[in-house]
Amino acid sequence: MLKTLHEKQGIQLLFGLLMGIVFGFLLQKGGATKYDVIIGQLLLTDFTVVKIMLSAVVVGKIGVHFFRSLGMAQLHPKPGSVGSTVIGGLIFGVGFGILGYCPGTMVGAVGQGSLDALFGGISGMLIGAGIFSEIYPKLERSILNKGYFGELTWPQLLKKNHWAVIIPVAIGITALLFMIDKFA
Amino acid sequence: MEWLMMERWSPYIAGIGIGLLSWAAFLFSDKPLGCSTAYSRTSGMIERLFRGARVEAKPYYKKFAPSVDWEWMLVVGVFVGAFLSAKLSGQFQGQWVPTKWAATFGNTPFTRWIVALVGGTIMGIGARWAGGCTSGHGISGTLQLAVSSWLAVICFFIGGIATAMLIYNVLS
Numbered sequence: 001m002l003k004t005l006h007e008k009q010g011i012q013l014l015f016g017l018l019m020g021i022v023f024g025f026l027l028q029k030g031g032a033t034k035y036d037v038i039i040g041q042l043l044l045t046d047f048t049v050v051k052i053m054l055s056a057v058v059v060g061k062i063g064v065h066f067f068r069s070l071g072m073a074q075l076h077p078k079p080g081s082v083g084s085t086v087i088g089g090l091i092f093g094v095g096f097g098i099l100g101y102c103p104g105t106m107v108g109a110v111g112q113g114s115l116d117a118l119f120g121g122i123s124g125m126l127i128g129a130g131i132f133s134e135i136y137p138k139l140e141r142s143i144l145n146k147g148y149f150g151e152l153t154w155p156q157l158l159k160k161n162h163w164a165v166i167i168p169v170a171i172g173i174t175a176l177l178f179m180i181d182k183f184a
Numbered sequence: 185m186e187w188l189m190m191e192r193w194s195p196y197i198a199g200i201g202i203g204l205l206s207w208a209a210f211l212f213s214d215k216p217l218g219c220s221t222a223y224s225r226t227s228g229m230i231e232r233l234f235r236g237a238r239v240e241a242k243p244y245y246k247k248f249a250p251s252v253d254w255e256w257m258l259v260v261g262v263f264v265g266a267f268l269s270a271k272l273s274g275q276f277q278g279q280w281v282p283t284k285w286a287a288t289f290g291n292t293p294f295t296r297w298i299v300a301l302v303g304g305t306i307m308g309i310g311a312r313w314a315g316g317c318t319s320g321h322g323i324s325g326t327l328q329l330a331v332s333s334w335l336a337v338i339c340f341f342i343g344g345i346a347t348a349m350l351i352y353n354v355l356s
Contacts, residue, residue, distance in 0.1 A: 020261015093343015
């Protein structure tokens with residue numbers, strides 16, 4: 001039943017929009033669409049962003065894997081390599097630190113009226129994506145596949161049942177959140 | 185309905201809400217939440233306006249066609265949702281220079297605009313280079329326990345923290 005729903009393109013576009021509205025609403029209410037909050041996270045003076053991300057990961061992880069065990073959901077882990085994930089991640093980080101928004105929260109920032117996000121961040125991001133599409137063939141031949149490890153997940157790497165990873169990681173993240181709340 | 189008009193919710197409530205939303209995304213749309221491919225698609229659509237259909241033959245746009253898809257609509261929704269949230273709490277306001285930036289580097293829109301443009305460009309290259317952003321890797325990928333996403337999000341924060349510290353503690 002869910003599979004036929006996934007194939008209905010029109011409904012899926014509407015679902016995308018509706019889920020986006022909820023996502024944007026939560027990001028704005030949580031404070032993550034604000035430059036001051038994001039840069040505060042990167043300067044390690046405000047832990048709002050990490051609190052949002054980690055609590056989303058704990059809740060999301062348990063539910064998504066639960067539905068997967070019931071055969072109702074499928075995972076889509078992204079493939080990775082040292083050349084793409086590490087180098088790309090560090091480049092992203094430099095841009096993130098300069099801009100003070102990330103690709104999603106930036107759109108939310110525009111929604112709350114931040115003009116630097118609209119005219120600076122979004123325009124820049126589109127230029128950056130355009131540059132990447134231009135240099136992609138060259139990068140693909142040279143660097144993106146260096147140290148390729150594919151769509152690997154932690155349970156596969158550690159050769160453990162996924163719940164044997166999920167539960168300790170959930171406990172670890174929860175403990176970390178308590179510590180952040182207490183000391184930061 | 186007073187809670188809808190509040191200026192801020194606890195970050196844990198927002199986070200738990202996003203976690204629940206990711207259940208819905210996997211169940212009803214078979215998709216992880218993510219934002220950065222929408223920029224590639226939009227960039228392709230803009231390029232197509234100037235250079236025509238041959239843009240679609242570019243290898244990168246063969247992977248991510250310049251067209252509207254679920255994730256593109258998700259990004260439109262983020263804009264709408266944040267607007268509704270800000271409007272309901274009375275926070276919606278046009279602002280060129282964020283408060284913290286203004287306190288350190290002054291209130292000139294031009295400076296902030298150039299810096300945001302440069303930062304956005306670098307982030308755009310990095311997001312596509314790494315194959316995802318703070319949502320796609322940072323939330324959706326890590327919750328799937330993908331090794332690539334844990335590695336990516338660690339690199340996002342290493343790069344981000346180092347750069348923000350450099351800007352605010354050394355250059356200011």
